Amino acid sequence: MKLPGKTVQRLSRYRRILYKYRYLEEPYIFSHDLARLLNINPVQVRRDLMLIGGSGNHRKGYHVKELMQLIGEKIDSEKGRKIILVGIGKLGQAIAEYLSDREMFQDIIALFDIDPVKVGKTMYDIPCFDIRDLSQMIKKKKVSIAILTVPSDYAVTIAELLIDSGIEGILNFTSVRLNTPENVFVQDFDIITSLEEMSYRLSLK
């Protein structure tokens, strides 16, 4: 069964709430609590959970661990498990630190940079390699997702290298739009452009 993108996004968010309760002894949660915590309509939550076959207990709610496992079975894929992060400037470091700190199904398995001071080091428990080893690592470890945080001047070249090496999904934090083949997914996170566009939109009001 193919789930709509919005449903996958919500399931991902439900799971992140559930993570927090996982160390409790036999924790349960009600759909309306999940709904409240995420600011979603409770009917929507129940519909999503029913869609993936989740069933709650009327008195206790949903079993947290079972629900986490169920969500994982539906949305996790071995293919998207390994992530690399390319470009360890300030933003790259921040994202590496932020993600290394999280309980995620996915792992950042390697960082890449050209700076000899960083290459060979371990940052936030993740080893940093020379960008010359990028292609080999992607192929060897079957990495399919890359977070791109290189300076914009390098974005196109590095993106091409990533795709040629087998990367199928890119989270693009550079200001450059990438022309990628149809089978490669790109999601743009351009913070500065978003702030400037927001400012423009405010001026029209």
Next chain:
Amino acid sequence: MKLPGKTVQRLSRYRRILYKYRYLEEPYIFSHDLARLLNINPVQVRRDLMLIGGSGNHRKGYHVKELMQLIGEKIDSEKGRKIILVGIGKLGQAIAEYLSDREMFQDIIALFDIDPVKVGKTMYDIPCFDIRDLSQMIKKKKVSIAILTVPSDYAVTIAELLIDSGIEGILNFTSVRLNTPENVFVQDFDIITSLEEMSYRLSLK
């Protein structure tokens, strides 16, 4: 003249390229170089610049400083000039550092947190205040854009406080969807959900 959102985004990106050349003596740039650096069709670049009244010199290209000023006149607004960042955890710090390092039309004028260790300090040259002073500061300084990087449990409460105080644009880095009035713009940057959704999409291929 109201510019389409995509045009504003491109103009913002052109300007970021231009910034790099601003210290040169009388710098010029060709539209095809701008296009190449941003991976955009040169015809598109010329069309955008023509739309805002920019004119290039056939032999030298566009005058960098004039073009920067022209873009600023078209897309910058006094209303969106001041930004605050709320929630100075790891991601908040990272974004503050990343943005404080940039040449932007916009300024992050204040950080907000509840942690007494952070409140009263200056981080990345930006003062950090107690969240209790949030509302007063927004009104007094006429702040209209906030970057929201609080833990998800606080997202709804803080967003309501922001909007009640006069904020009209929110860059939302939490995993919570915000129900905001129509006149408030929200842009979501949910990195973990994006990674998980990408993983799911890869599994369908």
